[in-house]
Amino acid sequence: MEGVSYQRFPKVKIRELKGDYVKFELRDTDASIANALRRVMIAEVPTIAIDLVEIEVNSSVLNDEFIAHRLGLIPLTSERAMSMRFSRDCDACDGDGQCEYCSVEFHLRAKCISDQTLDVTSKDLYSSDHTVVPVDFSDPAGYDSSEQKGIIIVKLRRGQELRLRAIARKGIGKDHAKWSPAATVTFMYEPDIHINEDLMETLTLEEKQSWVESSPTKVFDIDPVTQQVVVVDPEAYTYDDEVIKKAEAMGKPGLVDIHAKEDSFIFTVESTGAIKASQLVLNAIEVLKQKLDAVRLSEDTVEADDQFGELGAHMRGG
């Protein structure tokens, strides 16, 4: 029976939106979609990170592979990543994965000539493509100039030198965590809290206060004017059942009814700076759609098997 669709219609409401942080509510969808989005944001949204390092001179205290590992973990602005090709799929280069379409070249040259320790930071990495550069973490307010140096790669003493060439490629978090664009991605079920007002009336003020204080996070409070227990921040509830246990201990089971709404989620997405947080969510949805497209049954598979089904038998007059 074609034509009947069991599609859901999710709703989104953005609570907070900053460059590297977005908090939004997702409603009318299943937990599997929320979890799939979370998994894709962490592991399958592509970014660009340094993948190959050729070291010419290294007389620092850290050995070559140590420095190469640190370089790989530096987040690079990866707006280009979604449209770039993977090196293994690139047919423009001659197989070494270093052409301009599938990779970005960096170089770093540092030598300490003064008596003061030289900090080699991510700001010393020079890129061949100005759209792919190490993420700038400096505070735009700029009130402390010593904190705006970038990520320290290695420190050099007088006479020590570091010269290297690095190739950055597109990759996904599943391959190596350096390619993951997400710092943390979490979602929680939205709680539905109902206070049984009749039972609450039977408590004295001290009992109400001790019950309100039994919750580790501040979910309830006592209204100073009406002396009633009110819900002040339902999302601070961490699904520990402390208030329920306290109500039972006080001899008043059913004082409050808390359950999680099955189709309402609150997402918190924090990105490393490689991609903006809102763009990260959009890229995740795009990647999930691409995965679904790749997993569709091809036309010939469908037709070959239809001949054996009951419907096929009926169509053939069997």
Place this chain on the structure above:
Amino acid sequence: MNAPDRYERFVVPEGTKMVSCERDTKIINAASFTVEREDHTIGNIIRMQLHKDENVLSGGYKLPPLQYKIIIRIHTTSQSSPMQAYNQAINDLHKELDHLKNAFECGCNLELYGFIRASELYWYTRLVISTGPQTYVSHAGAGAVRGN
């Protein structure tokens, strides 16, 4: 020493089909779909979508241990076939993700440019996405799309 390479988790090797189908020999209208190099991300959303289909009697997935593939098993009534149910589930999920993407984009733009009404915003967003940010300058362009 025996550990496979990390890229084996998501790179389908040359010559292997991504999805293959095997009918169940003993039960009619039941089939197993083997999807290479996928995991719970896809498996769980397809499974939950299959459960919504009235014609699906049972639908489930498993990951064979230490192998990078999933096996989705679907058993339908005679009104439908497992292949139909599978494709229907994927199409519905695709449409749901499209809807989610539009909802999120509208939400983001509302957050950034809160003075635009939500209904106008939908068309403005479509125009901006299709033609790029330079159209911010010309409101006449947005008006033409709305069909004023």
